Amino acid sequence: MIEILYQVMEFVLPFSWIKYDFMKNALLAVILITPIFALVGTMVISKHMAFFSDVLGHSALTGIAIGVILGLSDPTVSMVALGILLAVTVVLFKGTTQSSSDTVLGVFFAMVVALGIVILSRGGGFVKYTSYLIGDILAVSPKQILVLAIITAGVLLYWVIFGNRLTLVSVNSSLAGSRGINVLLIEISFAVLVAIVVTLSIRLVGILIINSLLILPAAASRNISRNMHSYTIWAIVVSVLSGITGLIVSYYWGTASGATIVLFAAFFYCVTALFRMHPKRS
Amino acid sequence: MTQKLCVHCCTRIENLNVSFGAVPILTNINLHVDCGELVAIVGPNGAGKTTLLRAMLGEITYSGSINYQVKGLPDKKPRIGYVPQKLNYDLDSPISVLDFIATAISNDPVWLGVKPTLKEKIKSSLSAVSAEHLLNKRIGELSGGELQRMLLAMAMTPEPDLLLLDEPMSGVDAKGLSLFYEIAGSLRKVKDVTILLITHDLIGVAPHADRMVLLNNSIIASGRPEEMLSDERLIKALGPSLWNISKLPELMKEKGRS
Numbered sequence: 001m002i003e004i005l006y007q008v009m010e011f012v013l014p015f016s017w018i019k020y021d022f023m024k025n026a027l028l029a030v031i032l033i034t035p036i037f038a039l040v041g042t043m044v045i046s047k048h049m050a051f052f053s054d055v056l057g058h059s060a061l062t063g064i065a066i067g068v069i070l071g072l073s074d075p076t077v078s079m080v081a082l083g084i085l086l087a088v089t090v091v092l093f094k095g096t097t098q099s100s101s102d103t104v105l106g107v108f109f110a111m112v113v114a115l116g117i118v119i120l121s122r123g124g125g126f127v128k129y130t131s132y133l134i135g136d137i138l139a140v141s142p143k144q145i146l147v148l149a150i151i152t153a154g155v156l157l158y159w160v161i162f163g164n165r166l167t168l169v170s171v172n173s174s175l176a177g178s179r180g181i182n183v184l185l186i187e188i189s190f191a192v193l194v195a196i197v198v199t200l201s202i203r204l205v206g207i208l209i210i211n212s213l214l215i216l217p218a219a220a221s222r223n224i225s226r227n228m229h230s231y232t233i234w235a236i237v238v239s240v241l242s243g244i245t246g247l248i249v250s251y252y253w254g255t256a257s258g259a260t261i262v263l264f265a266a267f268f269y270c271v272t273a274l275f276r277m278h279p280k281r282s
Numbered sequence: 283m284t285q286k287l288c289v290h291c292c293t294r295i296e297n298l299n300v301s302f303g304a305v306p307i308l309t310n311i312n313l314h315v316d317c318g319e320l321v322a323i324v325g326p327n328g329a330g331k332t333t334l335l336r337a338m339l340g341e342i343t344y345s346g347s348i349n350y351q352v353k354g355l356p357d358k359k360p361r362i363g364y365v366p367q368k369l370n371y372d373l374d375s376p377i378s379v380l381d382f383i384a385t386a387i388s389n390d391p392v393w394l395g396v397k398p399t400l401k402e403k404i405k406s407s408l409s410a411v412s413a414e415h416l417l418n419k420r421i422g423e424l425s426g427g428e429l430q431r432m433l434l435a436m437a438m439t440p441e442p443d444l445l446l447l448d449e450p451m452s453g454v455d456a457k458g459l460s461l462f463y464e465i466a467g468s469l470r471k472v473k474d475v476t477i478l479l480i481t482h483d484l485i486g487v488a489p490h491a492d493r494m495v496l497l498n499n500s501i502i503a504s505g506r507p508e509e510m511l512s513d514e515r516l517i518k519a520l521g522p523s524l525w526n527i528s529k530l531p532e533l534m535k536e537k538g539r540s
Binding site: 042165178227229 | 339378393396
């Protein structure tokens, strides 16, 4: 299956870099994951969850630490599990406390980062784990691509079924509730979705910049969109475009792919921000 | 406070108590609202008016019971049209009026675009509140009155059994107000829709309401608007208004001002 895909890619893309399998894999991963980042990002911004997703990204440190303690060869499972647990906890906790969600998240942020660093730095061994900080999309395996494909399909399905409800909840939860929407179910399911997408992508993009990939395309799209349709479509366009451009450019520059992709997304954000300042937009 | 028991009761609230932590917000609320009745709930800030609506929406925990009877069928969940006091969204939200109503009334994903048939349906809902020109505006661009008209159009699509309105007229001008009452009036007369509305506009609502309920943690007084407006307890709770200004000398005397 993957061999056929490789041949098609080599045929369609007449570039020198495509002859490397790691570039083919990376390109597939980018094409699968960037639209999902865009979709999830649009709602993360609308629901003011940018800090929340950043906390989830950083929770990977503790997730890896738990994996190490349990002796797992691949800490992905513990990263995802902790991310989901944290997401559900935060949503439930927010409902029962009077503190602002910023404060609650700040507390969780400090805990998961500190705990992760304390455990991973035992005996001065933290250097081993620095690759998680910046990620390595070129190391993505065909098996991981399959997982990404499943996640992509899952998120698309979720978006088709729950997209409307999510939008309504993001504007007013009482109003959503009055229309028969189970608000708590929506809040929890979306938080879990963000947790899965973020923690699964840590290996590829890295803890430090994963949140930018979620926020920048949607933020750029917000500058130029007047309705949900264009908001979603432009976010996807910006995300996929920066993903592919960033990957190719990083090959020639010899730089970290994740960070290069983020730089392109930031560039698109700046361009759309200029457009927004244009007086013609009303 | 005892009230007449009604046979075709639409909403029956009995012994309702709500408290946040140790603070009681609502105590011993008994309220029966008939089908097609328009009840205005008035009271000072912090009286628990919005809390009462939130309990009716099932959003907060309470003790006591809230039962509905819809079209003669007991214990059926009514279709509630709700207009909140305020929304919480960024002014740059890329959500158009069309999108917003579509997300509420349809399951077709709005992010894939709104189908022409749905668009026509929403247009006609909006035209019922003279707001079809708002269709493609972003919700962040709406004025207070426009926003409330959009919310009203949304609350009435599909036709509700019970309308809960939390200060729906706070941002609406006189023309919009009379239009609103016209729509509300026809809804309840023709379709038997029950309307519960929170308002500070005592005089505006008086000619249209069947009943006015003064709420201040519990139900202090309840009656026909023309009686209520000159009720001592209402004046004590909310202060004198233009309607009962004739009582002012009496009130000042009470406070030793003359």
